[in-house]
Amino acid sequence: MALMGSDDNPVTANERVDERYDPHPIEQKWSARWEGDPALYAAERVSTKKKYYVLEMLPYPSGALHMGHVRNYSIGDALARYMWMRGYNVLHPMGWDAFGLPAENAALKNNTPPRAWTLANIGNMKAQMKRLGFSYDWATETATCLPEYYRWNQWFFLKMVEKGLAYRKKSKVNWCPECATVLANEQVVDGCCWRHEETKVEIRDLEQWFLRITQYADELLRDLESLDGWPEKVKTMQRNWIGRSEGAQVDFTLESPGPHGAKITVFTTRIDTIFGATSVQLAPEHPVVQDLIAANPEIKDKVAELQLEQQAAKDAGDAGAVEKHCVFTGAYATNPFNGERLPVWVANYILMEYGTGAIMSVPAHDERDYEFAKKYGIEMRVVILPRRTEEPTGDGEQEPVLPFTHEDSMLINSGEFNEMSTPDAKAAMARLAEQKGFGKATVTYRLKDWGVSRQRYWGTPIPMVYCEKDGIVPVPESQLPVILPDNVDITQTGGSPLSRVPAFLNTTCPKCGGPARRETDTMDTFVDSSWYFYRYTDAQNTNAPFDPALAAYWFPIDQYIGGVEHAILHLIYSRFWTKVMRDLGLIKNSEPVERLFTQGMVIKDGAKMSKNKGNVVSPDDMVAQYGADAARLYSLFAAPPDRDLDWQEQGVEGCFRFLGRVYRFVTKHAKPQHPEWRAGVPAELGPEARVLQRKLHQTIAKITHDFDSRWHFNTSIAALMELSNDLYAAEGAIRKGTVPVPLMAQLQRTLVQLLAPFAPYLMAELWETLGERGTLLKQPWPVFNPALAKEDEIEIPVQINGKLRSRIMVSADANEEAAKEAAFRDERVKAAIEGKTIVKVIIVPGKMVNIVVK
RNA sequence: GCCCGGGUGGCGAAACUGGCAGACGCACGGGACUUAAAAUCCCGAGCCCCGCAAGGGGCGUGACGGUUCGACUCCGUCCCCGGGCACCA
Structure with missing residues (x-):
């Protein structure tokens, strides 16, 4: 055995001292x-x-x-x-x-x-x-594309058809020309496709399959409350998305009814302001508008224009900025609460997709209506006032600043509802509307049913069949899966690729056995990921x-x-x-x-990171250069996991160096053959050994705490680096033999265990180097001993008037009296308070001393 | 416009309940080892000022103000960056 340097003790150092970490x-x-x-x-x-x-x-x-x-x-x-x-x-x-x-x-x-x-x-x-x-x-x-998996998508779909949760309807849908398929509302971002940020989504009328997610809207909203382990941000986004809003529908009767009905149903959250309504506003796409155009062809072009403006606003993704335009249709409708005759307008700020596509306009108490009415000179009528909690200061009604929209209000100019509070009036008016049959309290959601049909090839075939005799027929469970065929020509655009595959398209009706066509649309891939974790x-x-x-x-x-x-x-x-x-x-x-x-x-x-910006770092390159452990370690070390991470290759190198230090330390100091290697750590340790033992237990405490609470692995890894630095700093002591072998063994074993979740390869190797058998993964996590982690003496700052003036050493559990005494014994403190009056001394045991002087 | 994050050295960051701001790492400077380099090991370092030096002083966590013996941390007003929502009646 070749010894290294002359001062290398053969008992404490191995021969592979200079081995490089590869x-x-x-x-x-x-x-x-x-x-x-x-x-x-x-x-x-x-x-x-x-x-x-x-x-x-x-x-x-x-x-x-x-x-x-x-x-x-x-x-x-x-x-x-x-x-x-x-x-x-x-x-x-x-x-x-x-x-x-x-x-x-x-x-x-x-x-x-x-x-x-x-x-x-x-x-x-x-x-x-x-x-x-x-x-x-x-x-x-x-893998969701395998029949073994997607057959269950089809199975679920059939169950949903059975339960009325899946249904087919013709509707306006979002169409991405680039994808050549339909998108769900959730997949439209600022009027563009979520996958093609430059591509405007078009609106098309199509027959589509929908899943009745709105049936669960209330529960989806309510249960968010129970998700304590979810980020507030995500819950807020979901709440906004579901967009529940309580209000009422009220029917306004048209003076001259057309084929699309004799009434206009409006949705409002502020039925309490209905006596202030001065017009009815319709979305350009509202069906009744067709009748109004028929009665008054002059407005046709203007309505078309309003519709275009609305579409343009949606495309721009900046709806609020578009100017409000309207056209009077010449028609009138009656407010059922007071029998008043209100003009009916078409407006570009009314959305057909929300509520009923019609509103009552209350300019005095709604910001949008106010803006519009001011522009068109429409009458504003004040029907709510701020509620007075005290006696009025003067006489006469105080006119509120318009638009006045507060909920904490009192009604005026509202017939029998005068002097009611807003909440009371809302309830009373909805009740009256329901009794008299011209309205009711309702809840409206922003959330829409989930359109799942896609005119694409590479997805789960929707297990439905169209028979001339029996109509829409579900494929029986026993015939699942409906296999997605191979060798399909997907080069042609327009329509579902499967519709051009006769062998797939043509089938027999499960009911009558006659000729039938298969559904050729496939399912949205979000179906696949909605339940995959159960399949695992x-x-x-x-x-x-x-x-x-x-x-x-x-x-x-x-x-x-x-x-x-x-x-x-x-x-x-x-x-x-x-x-x-x-x-x-x-x-x-x-x-x-x-x-x-x-x-x-x-x-x-x-x-x-994106290809466009050319700033992509390939994991393969990182692994090739630094190994998997270093790449992984860096991805946890560079920032707390919930924050964005700035990738710096030199940072990876730092992690690589750290692993090298651990590798070299352990390969140098592992002594599994030493007779004392597995002995218990002595109760009495010299000062140098004690420092290491204390650091070790502090580190176990820190890492354990990080896993159990904050997940700030960047600081966990920093703590392990500190431990490793302390081990290197103790090499002199180790050489002198003042660190007992059993403690050396414990230090190394524990360091390897604590690092194992972050750098599993190297730790597996070092675990073996330490003479251990068995999977590191199945070893019990190290336990820390608070008594051993505790400091004996600590340094605490002494401030004079809040400014740091000195530092003193005190025992870790020094009480106020002891800390104060030590502070006043300090030379620098003495000098600083010389000739001054002591006003007050603040002592936080274990933390600091602050002396206030004049 | 509304709702969330965030703003700390040259850089990534730390400081968990108001108590030494900058742990740890990168980059940098110096030293050791080496014929030399790489690798490695050790030391230094927020900024500014005084001093040959040991050392001393001041300033400093986006800005301004407040509370407090003491504020990165709490309160108020505002600025900047990122994300979400946005004519939702």
């Missing part, structure tokens, strides 16, 4: 071992342990992972590993959101069939994930989407991690689907996710 052989070695042990990350089917379901949002298999994925999965993986070490039965699955348009686009571009393209991408990305060392149970892997609990099941008993065990998901961009789309559909499944009797839980974490974006050079 992550690649280590990561390859462990990758191969883990690959050969499929049970390693498998959840126990039957277990006495507490369960923990940690889930990261499943990726779309676009071809390669990006840094956002690496960050997302590094957070989830650290948590999964930690929970394993805490002794939980952990489910940590992964899958693929494998249907969707990019596969068709790629097919057009490269002449590769969508299936082959998608499966190749999955293969590639799965290899990347394995290379990064994520602890997924691949036995539960799910029972991915191989061929008789049901999953075994209810397994779902009951694993659900709700304990921790879901993903990007905030899914705050409404995916996360609201998932909540809806869970409630439907509950009502189908499949599950007991009403919410899928207990705790939700939304991580920040990965930024580089001040912008989100």
